[in-house]
Amino acid sequence: MSYPSGMRTSVEKVEQTRKARLNNEFPRLSVDDKAALLRNHHPDFREGDKLNLRCGVNKGERVPKVLAELIESPSRLNLASLDLTKPDYKTDVLVIGGGGGGVTAALTAHEHGAKVILATKLRLGDSNTIMAEGGIAAATLAEDSPAIHYIDTMAGGRFKNIPDVVEALVNDAPFIVDWLTKLGVVFDRKADANYFTHMPAGHSRKRSHSIKDLTGLEIMRVLCDEVRNKGIEVLEFSPAVELILDADGRCAGAVLEDLDTGRNIIVEAGAVVMATGGIGRLHPNGFPTSNHYGATADGIVMASRANAKLLYMEYIQYHPTGVAWPEQMLGLLLSEALRAQGAYVVNCDGEQFVNRLETRDALAAAILRECGPRGKGVETPTGMVGAWLDTPMIDLIGGEGTFLRRFAGIDHRFKKYGINPAKEPLLVYPTQHYQNGGVAINVHGETNIPYLYMAGEVAGGVHGHNRLGANSLVDIFVFGRRSGRHSAENYRKKPAEKLSLDHVSAHQEELKSLGISSGITSPMILPDYRFEKALTSTQYVNEIVEAE
Amino acid sequence: MKNKNVTMIPIYVMGKKFEVPEDLTILKALEFSGFKITRGCGCRGGVCGACATVYRKKGDYRIMTGLACQTVIEPEISLVQLPFISARKAQYAVRDIDTESLDLVKTYPELMRCMGCNTCTKSCPVNISVMDYISAAIRGNLEEVVELSIECVMCGLCAARCPAEITPYNVALFVRRLYGTHKLKKSPMLEQRLRDIENGTYKAEITQLKATDVKKLQETFNELQANKGASV
Numbered sequence: 001m002s003y004p005s006g007m008r009t010s011v012e013k014v015e016q017t018r019k020a021r022l023n024n025e026f027p028r029l030s031v032d033d034k035a036a037l038l039r040n041h042h043p044d045f046r047e048g049d050k051l052n053l054r055c056g057v058n059k060g061e062r063v064p065k066v067l068a069e070l071i072e073s074p075s076r077l078n079l080a081s082l083d084l085t086k087p088d089y090k091t092d093v094l095v096i097g098g099g100g101g102g103v104t105a106a107l108t109a110h111e112h113g114a115k116v117i118l119a120t121k122l123r124l125g126d127s128n129t130i131m132a133e134g135g136i137a138a139a140t141l142a143e144d145s146p147a148i149h150y151i152d153t154m155a156g157g158r159f160k161n162i163p164d165v166v167e168a169l170v171n172d173a174p175f176i177v178d179w180l181t182k183l184g185v186v187f188d189r190k191a192d193a194n195y196f197t198h199m200p201a202g203h204s205r206k207r208s209h210s211i212k213d214l215t216g217l218e219i220m221r222v223l224c225d226e227v228r229n230k231g232i233e234v235l236e237f238s239p240a241v242e243l244i245l246d247a248d249g250r251c252a253g254a255v256l257e258d259l260d261t262g263r264n265i266i267v268e269a270g271a272v273v274m275a276t277g278g279i280g281r282l283h284p285n286g287f288p289t290s291n292h293y294g295a296t297a298d299g300i301v302m303a304s305r306a307n308a309k310l311l312y313m314e315y316i317q318y319h320p321t322g323v324a325w326p327e328q329m330l331g332l333l334l335s336e337a338l339r340a341q342g343a344y345v346v347n348c349d350g351e352q353f354v355n356r357l358e359t360r361d362a363l364a365a366a367i368l369r370e371c372g373p374r375g376k377g378v379e380t381p382t383g384m385v386g387a388w389l390d391t392p393m394i395d396l397i398g399g400e401g402t403f404l405r406r407f408a409g410i411d412h413r414f415k416k417y418g419i420n421p422a423k424e425p426l427l428v429y430p431t432q433h434y435q436n437g438g439v440a441i442n443v444h445g446e447t448n449i450p451y452l453y454m455a456g457e458v459a460g461g462v463h464g465h466n467r468l469g470a471n472s473l474v475d476i477f478v479f480g481r482r483s484g485r486h487s488a489e490n491y492r493k494k495p496a497e498k499l500s501l502d503h504v505s506a507h508q509e510e511l512k513s514l515g516i517s518s519g520i521t522s523p524m525i526l527p528d529y530r531f532e533k534a535l536t537s538t539q540y541v542n543e544i545v546e547a548e
Numbered sequence: 549m550k551n552k553n554v555t556m557i558p559i560y561v562m563g564k565k566f567e568v569p570e571d572l573t574i575l576k577a578l579e580f581s582g583f584k585i586t587r588g589c590g591c592r593g594g595v596c597g598a599c600a601t602v603y604r605k606k607g608d609y610r611i612m613t614g615l616a617c618q619t620v621i622e623p624e625i626s627l628v629q630l631p632f633i634s635a636r637k638a639q640y641a642v643r644d645i646d647t648e649s650l651d652l653v654k655t656y657p658e659l660m661r662c663m664g665c666n667t668c669t670k671s672c673p674v675n676i677s678v679m680d681y682i683s684a685a686i687r688g689n690l691e692e693v694v695e696l697s698i699e700c701v702m703c704g705l706c707a708a709r710c711p712a713e714i715t716p717y718n719v720a721l722f723v724r725r726l727y728g729t730h731k732l733k734k735s736p737m738l739e740q741r742l743r744d745i746e747n748g749t750y751k752a753e754i755t756q757l758k759a760t761d762v763k764k765l766q767e768t769f770n771e772l773q774a775n776k777g778a779s780v
Contacts, residue, residue: 028773031766126590126598140738146745147753148772154757155769163758171750174741184642184725186694186732193733199779204772206779214699217595221702222728225721229639237586259586292591328573328620332593340779357779408699412674413594416618526586534572534580 002418007325007427010348010378014388014425017350022396025344026352034362041365041372043285043318044465050314055510057307062314064284070301070522074508076241077255077264077501084244084499087253087268091117091233093487094254094269096240096299099127100216100473101275101456103223104480105445105487106232109273112488116232117267119256121239121294121525125224128277128292128457129476132216133335133409135208136180136477137470138173140195144205146170153471156202156359157436157464160312165462168443169471172478177209180477185222187211200336200469202359208470213335213409216473238265239298239525242504243272243306243452246496251306251452253499257525268499270491271451273483274299275476278435278457281527284316288331289432298523299458303439305507308447311460312437317467320345320363322431324386326417331431334389334410336360336469341406342397344390345428347376353387361466364430371429378427386427395422434472436463445483451492453483557623574601574616574627588629594618597703600630600673613671613705633704635715638722647730652685656719659686661712668706668716674699678706678716685719690731693723 003011029037039045051068053061063071093109095102098120106118120126139149149170154161177195181187187209188196197206211218227234237259244253244266251272256265276299280291289295304310321338323329339345339356345363346352347370354366367387371377377385394403403422404411414421438460445453456476463471511517556567559577566581575589590598599616606624616629638655653659659682668678677696684692697720707715744750757765 031770122590123598126596128591130596131591131593140735140741142737142740145753146750147757150754150757151765151769151772154765159762159765167754167758170754171745174738174745178738178742181732181735181738182643182729184728186698186724186728189732189735192736194735194737199776204769204776212698214595217701218698218724221700221721222725225637225725226642228637229641231639290593292593292596293585293589327571328576328618329593342779409595412699413618526584528584529576529579530582530584531580534576535569 003424004381006381007378011424013348013350014346014390017346018390018393018396021344021352022393026355028355029358029362037362037365037369041369042361043287044315046285049285054514054516056304056507058304058310061310063310064279064282064314064316066282066284067279067297067300067313069518070282070297070524071304072511072516073518073520073522074511075504076257076521076523077504079501079505082255082264082266082501084266084501087266087499089117089265089267091115091267092270092491093273094119094267095273095275096254097275097277098122098124098234099275099277099456099476100129100220100223101476101480102273103227104477105273105275105455105484107223107226107230108481108484109488110230110232112485114488114491117235118227118232119235119238119240119267121237123236124227124234125220126292126294127220128295129216129473130220131290131292131333132473133213133333134200134337135198135210135215135470136177136473137203137207137468138177138209138474139170139205139207140174140177140209141197141206144207146173148205149173149207152203153468154464156468157466160464162461164443165441168482169462169475169478172481173474176474176477176481180219180222183222183226185211185219198337198340200340201357201363202468203470208337210337213337213407235265240302241523242501243302244268244499244501245306245503247498247500249307249503250450252492252496268496270493271453271487273445273453273455273487274303274458275455275480276458279316280432282524284432287318287430287432288322290319290322290331290333291432294526296524296527298525300438301523303447303452306449306452306503308449308452309440310437311440312465313460315436315465316432317360317434317436318364318430319433320360320367320430321389321428323426324384324429325380325427326419327382328417329413330384333431333433334426334428338389338391338394338407341402342393344393346388346390348378349376359466360469367428367430380427384429386429388425389428390425391421392423392425434467436465436467441479443482444486445479446486453487455479455483557621559621560624560626562628568621572621574603574614574619574621575599577621578616578627578629585629587631588616592617595701597701600633600703600705601627602630603627613673613709615673615703618673630708633708635704635707635718637715637718640722642725642729645726647690647726650726652688652719652723655722656714658712658714659719662686662714663712665711667709667711671705671709673703673705674701676700681720682714682716685723690723690727693720694727697724
């Protein structure tokens with residue numbers, strides 16, 4: 001397939017300018033220029049895509065429109081048909097979510113002696129974690145320190161991060177690398193046995209640890225295997241649809257939905273750890289997404305209904321380098337490590353317009369500006385646009401074979417479509433990647449609702465308004481471990497006197513009294529891509545480009 | 549999809565005919581046909597192995613295998629999704645295994661049934677030399693198994709097609725974990741860092757940073773960024 005003739009002309013321009021660019025890197029943005037770029041071109045600052053919630057404990061909170069619609073909808077459950085007096089399962093700790101955060105919380109709670117059930121929407125391991133290419137951040141090099149990691153994380157988050165939680169993150173990070181290594185994760189190493197690390201945008205030291213470009217896949221394979229070895233009970237294809245509270249509003253379990261049979265499953269639990277991930281499959285602001293099939297913000301919807309406080313939900317991260325061509329890979333992520341290793345970002349004429357190591361928010365805004373108002377994007381036959389990520393520079397800088405050695409997975413996926421990324425640039429366009437905010441937590445992963453914990457992307461505060469690359473993989477394990485341990489040590493020992501879904505009825509009453517009627521129920525569980533909607537991602541982008 | 553004249557082609561899903569745009573992946577073709585996928589779809593990006601699929605092309609006698617999210621359809625292709633592949637997995641405590649005296653064949657006796665037919669390799673959607681790592685496993689060459697199997701997405705197609713009923717991907721995972729736990733040396737820098745954190749080396753500095761105002765913190769960050777070295 002390779003590049004069609006219309007795009008070839010631009011590829012040639014990129015080739016012609018490559019050598020000249022090598023020692024002539026585009027300057028970094030000043031603080032003021034960056035702020036102006038974000039204000040004018042980052043989707044977070046666009047009017048009309050956010051709403052203030054009209055109901056519940058988070059009333060007034062600004063959230064993406066697509067999320068507001070789900071929060072302000074009635075439950076999927078038929079409340080009248082549920083008998084909470086006869087739970088199907090009783091457990092000390094219920095973990096909801098089978099990605100890196102959930103699996104880690106389950107293993108850790110089990111390690112600390114709790115009886116654990118893990119319920120998940122798809123298969124064990126199906127998550128964004130498994131797709132993480134780049135790496136996991138931890139200050140393990142001698143020239144690095146948790147203090148420097150702290151500064152970088154705060155600056156990346158526009159200083160809105162919760163300081164105590166960031167301290168926990170950076171201090172635990174090296175222990176996470178150690179924990180994973182002992183479980184058998186084969187991290188990339190140097191000849192002296194120290195870790196091979198690289199420096200993603202926004203970090204000041206080389207601290208991202210990887211396993212080629214398959215970091216999340218390797219970690220997830222190992223952790224899922226360990227869950228099976230420990231004999232932890234796993235309920236697959238059984239997503240949670242509502243949290244259960246006791247008479248005092250403390251968490252006491254969850255109602256699941258068996259996706260194979262449609263049956264509801266009632267789980268009574270001494271504590272619940274939610275690790276349900278993010279929002280990508282709602283396509284906030286109409287963007288394509290790098291997220292997996294199940295990323296529909298269910299946890300946010302359920303927790304909000306159970307009166308948990310949300311934080312920074314309006315801040316969505318658009319990864320600057322989502323795939324724009326070939327069509328079949330649209331929206332999928334290209335690792336930050338490509339830029340760290342030397343791939344510059346250039347326009348249709350092969351000119352640089354932004355430094356490759358700007359933070360994700362700034363780089364995404366710069367690409368939107370280049371492809372939109374400046375008209376310097378590259379158009380594809382399907383009507384997509386994008387900028388070039390000049391991947392051949394990686395071999396030019398690192399020597400022949402570097403690309404293949406470091407990016408086996410990316411190489412393999414593009415070659416299927418006749419593109420050789422070691423020799424040809426890749427077309428990119430920003431893709432929805434991460435939910436920066438979430439349910440507010442403290443250093444143990446506790447929320448404002450007793451016995452309810454959050455770990456990973458569903459939680460908010462760790463990353464402030466904008467997450468740095470490689471800080472998500474470390475976040476899920478740090479707060480998976482912390483919430484797993486704290487829940488195992490502090491779960492409710494005396495059974496709840498009454499299991500209740502009164503908060504759900506109250507929510508529905510409130511909607512009625514406010515005259516809000518969305519016509520749908522929530523949480524969503526899975527997006528609907530049937531019929532014409534199978535082609536949605538391209539349509540979305542056409543609309544964004546036209547709006548710009 | 550503006551600027552585009554969509555050409556529709558016929559496909560067969562479990563024998564039933566549908567018309568879909570020609571350049572879709574199997575996954576999107578199923579969705580365009582109206583199927584809502586629950587089992588058989590995960591990351592939609594070729595790494596999770598959930599969408600293992602078998603298909604047959606028009607006029608071809610062979611059953612082909614692939615990942616539905618990565619494989620592009622062609623006219624009159626015949627499709628079905630595999631909802632689940634059952635496989636045996638050994639139970640073990642990775643740290644307690646002595647790799648020196650380890651005999652992989654004791655853990656996975658069916659390894660010896662391998663007849664070298666190479667069906668596993670041919671069925672792998674990410675082009676892994678599955679048979680080669682199985683023979684490396686039989687020879688006890690752990691490092692070779694790690695190298696050859698590192699890209700495995702655990703989709704199960706090799707196990708589904710293996711006439712000797714071996715579960716190659718679970719053997720490979722077992723070996724990679726043993727190798728990572730026992731054969732890779734400890735990182736001296738990490739060991740030192742863990743001791744320093746436990747001894748509270750950074751506590752005072754971070755406590756001070758937590759109390760530092762944003763402007764000062766931004767300046768410190770700018771200095772760090774200005775003086776950082778190469779990214780790799």
